[in-house]
């Protein structure tokens with residue numbers, strides 16, 4: 684997989700002001716840095732327009748509410764700021780990272796000692812998957828690192844705590860694979876390190892429920908919606924690890940990765956890569972992105 688890269692035309696905004704990347708700094712006493720105490724969103728933009736921004740802001744609000752973090756800016760202000768940054772970007776399409784940290788506090792982790800959250804936005808060009816991935820597929824492993832139980836940390840909350848995912852990603856790196864699939868304590872599939880997972884079995888599109896450790900992914904939701912419109916049956920249900928190997932198709936999806944078919948799991952080839960349902964959904968997703976981000 685190619686390295687993710689930030690280019691020097693990256694735009695930054697911190698606590699209400701646009702600034703140069705070199706000046707976009709926060710305190711080392713910020714609990715986002717010290718404890719991963721904060722929430723974030725990764726958003727795509729196309730044609731200088733954010734894609735599904737309202738859904739991302741709604742999820743950000745839910746995540747912040749879950750950890751009792753007050754977002755210092757209204758959704759209207761964040762929308763206006765993101766729209767302005769996307770218009771300013773030198774590149775028509777790219778990636779937006781919106782982060783709210785707990786802010787500066789004492790060395791103890793008690794969040795009650797943090798009085799002012801930090802909010803920042805980064806707008807950059809970013810390549811998460813190699814362009815050939817949507818035809819050639821990617822290689823995956825099933826990680827030994829178990830997905831944190833959603834009863835320990837609700838997997839619908841998109842927090843700054845990604846160590847669980849990072850450990851799984853390191854396993855993929857060590858195995859020379861592109862991605863890692865995480866299982867929960869019951870041995871059911873949760874998701875990949877930064878993507879949701881779908882299988883196709885007997886023409887039905889299946890993805891795990893959030894209780895199994897999956898983020899309530901916006902791409903996942905969009906694919907379920909598009910599949911419904913296309914008359915493809917869908918199910919949200921647990922996927923035992925063994926079902927990955929007997930599936931007709933396996934693919935991952937997320938804002939960064941978009942949709943990528945899985946070519947192999949632990950060096951065992953999947954049945955179809957890319958499979959026919961992946962191809963239909965991939966096309967329909969591209970049309971949906973175009974529709975949503977047409978010039979206004």
Ligand SMILES: Cc1ncc(COP(=O)(O)O)c(C=O)c1O
Nearest residue numbers: 877878879898900901902937938
């Ligand atoms: C752990 C995890 N799962 C799934 C996803 C996919 O979610 P979305 O489609 O909302 O980007 C992401 C990426 O945001 C993620 O970090």
